[in-house]
Amino acid sequence: MDTREVLIVNPTHADQVDPDYLETEQRLNKWYSLNPSKVIIATGFIASTPQNIPTTLKRDGSDFSAAIMGAIFRARQVTIWTDVDGVYSADPRKVSDAVILKTLSYQEAWEMSYFGANVLHPRTISPVIRYGIPIIIRNIFNTSASGTKICHPSIIENEDKKILKDYVKGFTTIDNLALVNVEGTGMAGVPGTASTIFSAVKEVGANVIMISQASSEHSVCFAVPEKEVKAVAEVLESIFDSALFAGRISQVAVISNCSILAAVGQKMASTPGVSATLFNALAQANINILAIAQGCSEYNVTVVLKREDSIKALRAVHSRFYNSQTTMAMGIIGPGLIGSTLLDQLRDQAATLKEESNIDLRVMGIMGSKSMLLDDLGIDLVKWREIREEKGEVADLEKFVQHVHGNHVIPNTVLVDCTADSVIASHYDDWLRKGIHVITPNKKANSGPLSEYLRLRALQRQSYTHYFYEATVGAGLPIIGTLRGLLETGDKILQIEGIFSGTLSYIFNNFKDGQVFSEVVAEAKEAGYTEPDPRDDLSGTDVARKVIILARESGLKLELSDIPVENLVPEPLRVSASTQEFMQKLPKFDQEFSKKQEDADTAGEVLRYVGVVDATNQKGMVELRRYKKDHPFAQLSGSDNIIAFTTRRYRYQPLIVRGPGAGAQVTAGGIFSDILRLASYLGAPS
Numbered sequence: 001m002d003t004r005e006v007l008i009v010n011p012t013h014a015d016q017v018d019p020d021y022l023e024t025e026q027r028l029n030k031w032y033s034l035n036p037s038k039v040i041i042a043t044g045f046i047a048s049t050p051q052n053i054p055t056t057l058k059r060d061g062s063d064f065s066a067a068i069m070g071a072i073f074r075a076r077q078v079t080i081w082t083d084v085d086g087v088y089s090a091d092p093r094k095v096s097d098a099v100i101l102k103t104l105s106y107q108e109a110w111e112m113s114y115f116g117a118n119v120l121h122p123r124t125i126s127p128v129i130r131y132g133i134p135i136i137i138r139n140i141f142n143t144s145a146s147g148t149k150i151c152h153p154s155i156i157e158n159e160d161k162k163i164l165k166d167y168v169k170g171f172t173t174i175d176n177l178a179l180v181n182v183e184g185t186g187m188a189g190v191p192g193t194a195s196t197i198f199s200a201v202k203e204v205g206a207n208v209i210m211i212s213q214a215s216s217e218h219s220v221c222f223a224v225p226e227k228e229v230k231a232v233a234e235v236l237e238s239i240f241d242s243a244l245f246a247g248r249i250s251q252v253a254v255i256s257n258c259s260i261l262a263a264v265g266q267k268m269a270s271t272p273g274v275s276a277t278l279f280n281a282l283a284q285a286n287i288n289i290l291a292i293a294q295g296c297s298e299y300n301v302t303v304v305l306k307r308e309d310s311i312k313a314l315r316a317v318h319s320r321f322y323n324s325q326t327t328m329a330m331g332i333i334g335p336g337l338i339g340s341t342l343l344d345q346l347r348d349q350a351a352t353l354k355e356e357s358n359i360d361l362r363v364m365g366i367m368g369s370k371s372m373l374l375d376d377l378g379i380d381l382v383k384w385r386e387i388r389e390e391k392g393e394v395a396d397l398e399k400f401v402q403h404v405h406g407n408h409v410i411p412n413t414v415l416v417d418c419t420a421d422s423v424i425a426s427h428y429d430d431w432l433r434k435g436i437h438v439i440t441p442n443k444k445a446n447s448g449p450l451s452e453y454l455r456l457r458a459l460q461r462q463s464y465t466h467y468f469y470e471a472t473v474g475a476g477l478p479i480i481g482t483l484r485g486l487l488e489t490g491d492k493i494l495q496i497e498g499i500f501s502g503t504l505s506y507i508f509n510n511f512k513d514g515q516v517f518s519e520v521v522a523e524a525k526e527a528g529y530t531e532p533d534p535r536d537d538l539s540g541t542d543v544a545r546k547v548i549i550l551a552r553e554s555g556l557k558l559e560l561s562d563i564p565v566e567n568l569v570p571e572p573l574r575v576s577a578s579t580q581e582f583m584q585k586l587p588k589f590d591q592e593f594s595k596k597q598e599d600a601d602t603a604g605e606v607l608r609y610v611g612v613v614d615a616t617n618q619k620g621m622v623e624l625r626r627y628k629k630d631h632p633f634a635q636l637s638g639s640d641n642i643i644a645f646t647t648r649r650y651r652y653q654p655l656i657v658r659g660p661g662a663g664a665q666v667t668a669g670g671i672f673s674d675i676l677r678l679a680s681y682l683g684a685p686s
């Protein structure tokens, strides 16, 4: 069939024509009576005007021809053979796990194509809609792919009830836009302001992509292509010249470098919770929304964001709706005793977490003080030690953070600081600002200068970025969590008293019956209870840091220097000597320690190194005390910590948490459980 003989169209616009269905159907009947046949091959793209002048169907005209033919023949189905497997849930070049959509309603297809998805032009769909004819998009190069069926929602419902429950079908973005905001008190209740604005925009030939006006009527904002914004701003400034001068309009502001993200789905806007999930996914990826539009059509929710957030936002929302998996890009800093134990625990638990909890943890980088290992997909945790030996590069914190966070495929990043380094801790602020979650057993940040601690906590409270540090006190024991629970439910802390050092607990639990002090210290170090430098434990500094952390958590404004500390490190060994030298020289002081221990024993007492937060008097202290042998603090063994919370509710019998408070496995376990808490905040099932 030469469609010029049959298909009649009226030009309506420079690049648009309208089919004249009545005339076309009459001509088709005539053509068919002359050419009865079972298979008709018709020319695409071309048609005639009512005056029989050959013309084209303009852009996407071949698809349009097919749809018109389908409509006039009342076809059972129209198939468009193209070079893609179908319509994707998001641009597969930007979202690697985008899926082919089995079905789309006509309206969903419209919305997707408007917002830049490679779907049919909306015009193509209109001829088949009136007869409810489905259009299928298939790949001529891959006939095994079943393609995407675009049809009436009732067909989708009949074929697959579940699909209709997929409230959000796809996500698309349009880049290179600018937002224009016209704002002023003189706009409210003045009819015609919006009309003036958009008439002016039309005058300069700009295309308005979305509009949003709050019901207070004090501002109207809209998005236009970046290349058109200069003209738009100029015309608005000129039209509102006197209103601007009089102050009725306060500004015509332009926000450049924006993108639009649209979520499309037949029922999304009318289904409770769908928009909330969308906004939540954006918030958790630390993406700021500049403007929102949701039509009453219920098919689409549109948000305007900064251009640089566009891909990250697309991936964040897509993974929330499609993967239902919480994926986190992780960077582990400090693969020492605790860090490497954590990596082993992650390795052993990864499959179970994926299968049972839909949590996918990917370690994208491991960094020590000298070398680091980076990987784009996730480091093999079975062989990371060997790979680091082989492929490790020189440690560079900036590059490390950029690698782990810059990996845009995964919307959530967490850095786990397993060092004891205050320089690393000084970066938390910057990381949290960038939207990177921070988890650490390192006490340096929270026990450093008060102002910095307060800034970190404030930063965390204002954002959706999380900072967890349960392992800084009592290792894996739930100390911070217990304290938070008491405070948040309105209890009042009176005192927190306890044995906070696994090392000192171990030492004084075992320093008896003729044991030698320096040997017990060496055992504690060997068991992995001590700080990298055991003098941090023996000096009481480690305990003082924990006291400060709990004091600040309870609202006390104390500095580390406010805590009087009884230092157990012999005076001559306090400065300069290396850890090794310290351990070698410690035996010289064994006698001194034995004397203290024997004196206590003779009095029926034991030595215990305790820390106290005295909330009533707003102070803290750390000292070596003697307790009767029947006191609960005398009953400990191994590296046990015991922490007693005396509060308004627990005034007569304190709430007590007790158990091993140091060691690689329990500490790494505490960090791991913070990681899983983060995953659950980010949407993993709890």
Ligand SMILES: NC(=O)C1=CN([C@@H]2O[C@H](COP(=O)(O)OP(=O)(O)OC[C@H]3O[C@@H](n4cnc5c(N)ncnc54)[C@H](OP(=O)(O)O)[C@@H]3O)[C@@H](O)[C@H]2O)C=CC1
Binding pocket: 333, 334, 335, 336, 337, 338, 339, 367, 368, 369, 370, 371, 395, 418, 419, 420, 421, 423, 424, 441, 442, 443, 471, 472, 475, 502, 528, 529, 530, 531, 532, 661, 662, 663, 664, 667
């Ligand atoms: N041991 C325990 O029971 C508990 C420990 N903690 C805390 O856990 C943390 C780790 O302790 P632990 O594993 O015993 O210490 P380790 O000394 O075994 O490990 C420290 C790690 O940090 C790395 N490191 C140091 N400085 C830097 C830096 N600037 N950049 C990158 N990496 C660095 C070291 O790298 P390299 O190997 O290259 O030198 C090493 O891998 C400490 O903050 C400690 O207070 C908390 C609760 C309990």
Ligand SMILES: N[C@@H](CC=O)C(=O)O
Binding pocket: 471, 472, 473, 474, 475, 500, 501, 502, 503, 504, 529, 530, 531, 537, 542, 661, 662, 663
């Ligand atoms: N060195 C610390 C480890 C835990 O914070 C201790 O001994 O308690």
Ligand code: NA
Binding pocket: 470, 471, 472, 473, 474, 475, 476, 477, 478, 479, 480, 670
């Ligand atoms: Na803890």
